[in-house]
Amino acid sequence: MSTLDIKGLQVSVATENGFTEILRGVDLTIKSGETHAIMGPNGSGKSTLAYSIAGHPKYTITGGSVTLDGVDVLAMSVDERAKAGLFLAMQYPVEVPGVSVTNFLRTAATAIRGEAPKVRTWVGEVKEAMAALNMDSNFAERSVNEGFSGGEKKRHEILQLELLKPKFAILDETDSGLDVDALRIVSEGVNRVKSNSDLGIMLITHYTRILRYIKPDFVHVFAAGKIVEEGGPELADKLEEKGYAEYTTA
Amino acid sequence: MSTLTTNYLAPSGREEAWRFTPLSRLGGLLDAAVNIENVNSIVLQSPIEGVSLSTKSSSDLPAISISDDLASIRAREFATEVTHIEIAKEVDLSQPVLLARSGLNGKPQASRTLISVGVNAHATLILQNTGNAILSDEIEFDLAPGSNLTFVSLQEWDSKTIHLGRQHAVVSKDATFNSIVVTVGGSLVRLLPTVEYSGPGSSADLQGLYFATDGQHLEHRLFVNHNVPNAKSRVNYKGALAGDKAHTVWIGDVYIRANAEGTDTYELNRNLLLSDGARADSVPNLEIETGEIVGAGHASTTGRFDDEQLFYLSSRGIPAEVARRLVIRGFFAEIIGKIKIEEIENRLMDRIDSELSKVGA
Numbered sequence: 001m002s003t004l005d006i007k008g009l010q011v012s013v014a015t016e017n018g019f020t021e022i023l024r025g026v027d028l029t030i031k032s033g034e035t036h037a038i039m040g041p042n043g044s045g046k047s048t049l050a051y052s053i054a055g056h057p058k059y060t061i062t063g064g065s066v067t068l069d070g071v072d073v074l075a076m077s078v079d080e081r082a083k084a085g086l087f088l089a090m091q092y093p094v095e096v097p098g099v100s101v102t103n104f105l106r107t108a109a110t111a112i113r114g115e116a117p118k119v120r121t122w123v124g125e126v127k128e129a130m131a132a133l134n135m136d137s138n139f140a141e142r143s144v145n146e147g148f149s150g151g152e153k154k155r156h157e158i159l160q161l162e163l164l165k166p167k168f169a170i171l172d173e174t175d176s177g178l179d180v181d182a183l184r185i186v187s188e189g190v191n192r193v194k195s196n197s198d199l200g201i202m203l204i205t206h207y208t209r210i211l212r213y214i215k216p217d218f219v220h221v222f223a224a225g226k227i228v229e230e231g232g233p234e235l236a237d238k239l240e241e242k243g244y245a246e247y248t249t250a
Numbered sequence: 251m252s253t254l255t256t257n258y259l260a261p262s263g264r265e266e267a268w269r270f271t272p273l274s275r276l277g278g279l280l281d282a283a284v285n286i287e288n289v290n291s292i293v294l295q296s297p298i299e300g301v302s303l304s305t306k307s308s309s310d311l312p313a314i315s316i317s318d319d320l321a322s323i324r325a326r327e328f329a330t331e332v333t334h335i336e337i338a339k340e341v342d343l344s345q346p347v348l349l350a351r352s353g354l355n356g357k358p359q360a361s362r363t364l365i366s367v368g369v370n371a372h373a374t375l376i377l378q379n380t381g382n383a384i385l386s387d388e389i390e391f392d393l394a395p396g397s398n399l400t401f402v403s404l405q406e407w408d409s410k411t412i413h414l415g416r417q418h419a420v421v422s423k424d425a426t427f428n429s430i431v432v433t434v435g436g437s438l439v440r441l442l443p444t445v446e447y448s449g450p451g452s453s454a455d456l457q458g459l460y461f462a463t464d465g466q467h468l469e470h471r472l473f474v475n476h477n478v479p480n481a482k483s484r485v486n487y488k489g490a491l492a493g494d495k496a497h498t499v500w501i502g503d504v505y506i507r508a509n510a511e512g513t514d515t516y517e518l519n520r521n522l523l524l525s526d527g528a529r530a531d532s533v534p535n536l537e538i539e540t541g542e543i544v545g546a547g548h549a550s551t552t553g554r555f556d557d558e559q560l561f562y563l564s565s566r567g568i569p570a571e572v573a574r575r576l577v578i579r580g581f582f583a584e585i586i587g588k589i590k591i592e593e594i595e596n597r598l599m600d601r602i603d604s605e606l607s608k609v610g611a
Binding site: 054055056057077078079081082083087088090093094095096097098099103104107108111112143144160164 | 556557558559561562563564565566567568569570572573576577579580581582583584
């Protein structure tokens with residue numbers, strides 16, 4: 001049982017006019033096995049929260065803390081955070097020309113596991129995970145995310161989730177740009193990882209659509225850089241009906 | 251040729267062709283007072299049927315092309331002999347022909363080689379340049395109609411080597427010349443991969459990569475002379491630089507003459523700056539005398555390491571230095587993968603890795 005604990009997190013980003021505060025004191029605790037949906041309007045800071053936890057250099061932490069089982073995450077380098085058990089499925093996965101998916105996955109698995117996976121079992125493991133996500137086997141020889149369709153990029157993110165087996169996954173708008181079939185496949189992938197491990201999930205989304213496939217235990221409404229309301233799954237139904245208007249005008 | 255010696259004027263550095271080159275580091279190769287000795291430097295690593303190598307007197311085998319490059323003009327003047335490599339007509343060599351350098355002594359030397367490819371012959375030649383040399387080198391390629399030559403030139407020189415070279419192909423009707431140039435070694439390397447055509451339907455594909463670290467000057471000056479109708483050319487050079495005073499120069503000249511209707515050409519140069527203090531010059535030039543062409547274009551980019559790529563890989567647990575190596579290997583993979591010999595590909599990648607770790611990039 002692990003705990004990801006975010007307390008009073010304040011984050012700024014450098015702009016032309018100096019620093020702009022984006023997160024204004026975020027408090028959130030996620031335990032293993034729990035799924036927390038973070039919902040909010042565009043520009044509310046949801047993605048900043050995701051990238052700050054993962055350690056993107058663009059964001060400056062100006063206050064608060066993030067700990068994983070009591071260990072300071074903010075003091076870790078980006079790769080150390082991944083090794084500690086954090087995973088960020090990105091909204092816009094980055095293209096890395098010339099680096100094959102196979103090579104990338106193996107290098108990442110070696111780094112996360114601390115030793116190179118055994119070739120014999122590894123090949124099967126990757127094949128099986130790819131098949132489960134309806135990914136063609138020629139995918140493995142392509143360059144990372146290069147020329148991938150939106151759906152392929154998201155499947156590739158979930159493939160990594162399956163293979164790297166983190167303690168906590170932050171899914172940043174994983175549903176964006178997916179058609180119904182792709183959304184179902186990707187969601188099933190997330191649910192499969194969760195049922196095989198004790199994964200804790202922070203599911204960032206604008207729409208309630210993905211919540212039909214990935215059931216949240218908790219729903220948090222995010223607006224203007226902090227959580228403004230919390231509840232159970234029923235809160236998502238309310239958002240579906242009424243939208244974010246009451247939070248943005250308040 | 252004696253008139254040349256008396257009238258010879260060493261470049262001042264203001265000439266367009268020499269303005270990027272540190273003239274004080276040429277080891278005497280362009281110095282009128284320096285005597286350059288002949289060396290028949292290219293040797294076959296093992297005999298192969300259909301390939302012959304002989305040595306001829308320079309007067310019996312004059313140059314097949316006109317050169318305005320001072321270094322190769324001097325190489326012609328001082329090289330008393332020519333190494334002649336002949337690929338028999340109609341042969342299709344399934345194995346690459348491996349060539350190496352021999353007889354280099356670290357003093358100013360000149361070497362001339364002519365590689366003749368027979369009608370409809372199909373061959374791959376791989377020249378591995380190693381050792382310590384001060385070399386003025388000219389290699390000419392004479393491609394007979396319908397022939398197909400891939401020439402791989404690997405500059406894996408020792409760190410003090412000075413190498414001025416011209417690699418000039420004359421590509422005749424329906425022949426194809428593929429050049430792959432990889433420059434990772436040497437103190438100063440200035441190479442001129444150049445092409446002219448002697449018949450329609452001919453094509454040239456010039457690929458290259460260079461990786462310069464601390465103090466290295468690596469210069470590649472390409473020239474494709476579209477002097478016949480319906481010929482094609484592609485140029486793709488990629489470079490990376492790391493460390494203080496690493497300097498690369500890429501010049502891509504393409505000249506489409508008035509009679510060269512139906513020309514199809516594109517050239518591309520991409521540079522990746524891995525640290526401060528390095529400098530990449532990139533100058534594409536396209537001169538067009540006829541509008542009746544299929545296409546002509548060029549692109550040149552010089553950029554820094556992409557932090558988003560680094561973040562993406564790091565966020566999957568990959569340490570920063572491993573991530574950088576992956577990205578750089580990926581950057582070069584497009585060119586190195588064309589060599590299609592795993593042993594050589596690995597050796598070059600390992601060399602790049604070790605140069606990288608030396609400069610701590």
